[in-house]
Amino acid sequence: MGRFQGSTVLISGGARGQGAVEARLIVAEGGCVLLTDILDAEGEALAAELGPAARFLHHDVTEEAGWARAVSAAEALGPLRGLVNNAGIYIPKTLMETDAALFERHTRINQLGCFLGMQAVVPAMERAGHGSIVNISSTAGLRGSPGAIAYSATKWALRGMTKAAAIDLAPRGIRVNSVHPGPIDTEMLKIRTPEENAVRTRLVPMQRNGTAEEVAKLVLFLLSEDSSYMTGAELAIDGGASL
Ligand SMILES: NC(=O)c1ccc[n+]([C@@H]2O[C@H](COP(=O)([O-])OP(=O)(O)OC[C@H]3O[C@@H](n4cnc5c(N)ncnc54)[C@H](O)[C@@H]3O)[C@@H](O)[C@H]2O)c1
Known part of the structure; x- marks a missing residue:
């Protein structure tokens, strides 16, 4: 029997990238997934591929009413025991390049959405009966990140929000942890040129980027009862990049 048998996990931004891999692994372990995203074609295609254990719902994480619809749709699949706050944007600009609108856009999607x-x-x-929330932060939430002040602000916020929520929700049987990936090969990195990305990869002690599968395995550990005594933790998965 899989670790997620009889449980549903809601994954925001789950149409592609890390969230999509998490969905595949959860279904492979017997669970159901409610995928949400603003990328309808990718989300619908993934849900169709995963079969009756998965459903896609269009949802922009900044829309509060949409969250209630997403929770209802998740519960229709089975008891909701997991949430991955995975949706995010990364539009790297330095302090002097960032205008208020760009700062606010990151805040609304990455932070308010969470x-x-x-x-x-x-x-x-x-x-x-119980639940586990995994907030996807970044190494940009563990140290200063060059040329990405708005993104960094939100990822540091997730780290603090995770700890505050972990304390608030422990009496309710809900655990909350944050995951801090380093550079992971997904669409998100394509905002930078291959040359710029290569320079960043050389700064990683392990001299390579991570894969979505490597992050997904950690997220599944935190979602599952294998991590039953962990809450408020911040786990880097970054080839040593934050050291
Ligand atoms: N790829 C990396 O190097 C890296 C590193 C550290 C942290 N992260 C974080 O990992 C998470 C997943 O990113 P990824 O690497 O899979 O990249 P990705 O761009 O493939 O996935 C992000 C997903 O979020 C969705 N999204 C964006 N805005 C949304 C909104 N308003 N409402 C709903 N969905 C929205 C996108 O459509 C996309 O499907 C993000 O939170 C990201 O910040 C990524």
Whole structure:
């Protein structure tokens, strides 16, 4: 019997990249997934590929009412025991290049979206008996990150929000942890040129980028009962990049 048998996990931004790999692994371990994203074609195609254990719902994480719809759709698949706050944007600009609109856009998607998600799943997770929330931060939330002030602000915020929520939700049987990936080969990195990315990869002690599969395995550990005594933890998965 798989670790996720009888449980549903809601993955925001799950149409592609890390979230999509997490969905595949959860279904392979007997669970159900509710995928949300603004990329409808990719999300629908992934849900169709995964079969009856998966469903896709269009949802922009900044829309509060949409979170209630997503939770209902997840519960229709089975008891909601997991949330991955995975949706995010990365538009790297230095302090002097960043205008208020760009700063606010990062804040709304990466930070407010995570807040709304954590709040929305709590009653459903209580109904399910217990739950685990994984907030996808970044190494940009562990140290200063060059040329990405707005992104860094939100990823540091997720780290703090994770710890505050972990304390608030422990009495309700809900654990909250943050994951801090280094450079991971997904569409997100394509905002930089291959040459720029190569320079960044050379700064990683392990001299390579990570894969979405490597991050997904850690996320599944945190979602599962294998990590039953962990809450408020911040786990780097970065080839040593944050050292
Ligand atoms: N790739 C990396 O190097 C890296 C490193 C550290 C952290 N991360 C974080 O990992 C997470 C997943 O990113 P990824 O690497 O899979 O990249 P990705 O760009 O493939 O995935 C991000 C997903 O979020 C979705 N999204 C964006 N705005 C949204 C919104 N308003 N509402 C709903 N969905 C929205 C996108 O459509 C996309 O499917 C992100 O939070 C990202 O910040 C990525």
